[in-house]
Amino acid sequence: MASRIYEPLRAAIRKGEGEKVTAQEILDALGPRAFGLSIIVIMAPVCLPMPPGVPTVAGVILSIFALQLILGYKSPWLPGWVKRLKINRKKLLNAIDTLERRLIWVERVAHPRWKFMTSGVGVRLIGVVFLILGFILILPIPFLGNLPPAIAASILALALAQRDGLLAFGGFAAAAGAIAFTWKLALATVGAINGYFG
Incomplete structure (x- = not known):
């Protein structure tokens, strides 16, 4: 059975020509579930070992979307520099495949219910949580430290897309x-630095 979430994402990424796809091209192809699906696309590369700058950029974009959700935007808007970002189609598809394997159980149980949590005040609350997770991703944290907030953001994005x-x-x-994990990781890092220089 075709995935209700990941197949539309793959179709959006494959649409068009060339080795790379822009963020705006993906956004244009996603349709009415653009907020949730866009955040899944953003988080997918963070779930793989990537250069240090990737989680930072993902965190900035997630924070932009978070503010729009808090302010009540109905569809996502991206600044020009983000719209023009080019991503390798093959690598992004591989990242989507990895994220699907990790969260396939989530999609299987997701369906529309408790819609008050994915509309109105509920969406704004989700936006606040996205903003916190985006801030964590912006921090210079090693790969494993970025994984919990990326997974948490992906689950919330699935909830938005499926209205669950x-x-x-x-x-x-x-x-x-994810927040607790990051806090403990930060304390351990500070302790290690103090121990080294102490």
């Missing part, structure tokens, strides 16, 4: 775990 309020609560729990 119960899944949104699961995303909040994952986000709380």
Whole structure:
């Protein structure tokens, strides 16, 4: 059975010609679920070992989308420099495949329910959590430190795309775990630095 989430993403990435695809081309092809699906696309590369700058850029874009959700935007808007960002189609498709394998169980249980959590005030609350996760991704954290916030953001994005309020609560729990993990990692790093120079 074709994936309700990942197949539309793959179709959006494959659309057009050339080795690379721009962020705007993907956004234009995603349709009415653009917020949720766009965030999944953004988080997919962060779930793989990538150069240090990738999570930072992903965190900035996630923060931009988060602010728009908080302000009540109905569809995502990107600044010009983000619209023009070019991404290798093959690498992005590979990243989507990896994310699907990790979150396939989430998609299987996701369906529209508790819609109050994915509309109105609920969407704004999700936006606040996205903003916190985006800030964490901007920080210079090693790969494993970026993985929990990326997974949490992906679960919340799936909840938005599927209008699944119960899944949104699961995303909040994952986000709380990601924040706690990052805090402990930061304390351990500071302790190691103090121990080295102490």
